[in-house]
Amino acid sequence: MSPVDGAAGERTHGERRTSRSMLVSSSEPGVEELRSRQEAEKKKQEESHRQQMEAVKQEYETSIQGLKMIQQTELEDLQKTLKETETSLTVRVKLTAMM
Numbered sequence: 001m002s003p004v005d006g007a008a009g010e011r012t013h014g015e016r017r018t019s020r021s022m023l024v025s026s027s028e029p030g031v032e033e034l035r036s037r038q039e040a041e042k043k044k045q046e047e048s049h050r051q052q053m054e055a056v057k058q059e060y061e062t063s064i065q066g067l068k069m070i071q072q073t074e075l076e077d078l079q080k081t082l083k084e085t086e087t088s089l090t091v092r093v094k095l096t097a098m099m
Contacts, residue, residue: 029037
């Protein structure tokens with residue numbers, strides 16, 4: 001190899017490094033870009049989690065309201081039955097007392 005071939009035919013170490021740096025920066029994301037993507041994904045997941053928790057909370061509240069309505073209806077039915085039983089027993093006691 002002649003000195004001319006070495007100088008013209010091959011790149012120097014500095015040129016190879018610069019070339020490699022350009023290749024890496026143009027084809028692979030940098031650390032800051034990766035951090036930015038990671039932060040965006042984290043925020044996306046946090047928002048998704050917040051929405052899921054809100055849906056669970058709403059479902060819970062709806063369920064509790066339904067149970068309260070059922071409990072109130074059952075209480076009213078029991079009170080009605082109690083009143084009917086009380087009236088029936090009062091009539092029986094009066095009839096028994098008259099005999």
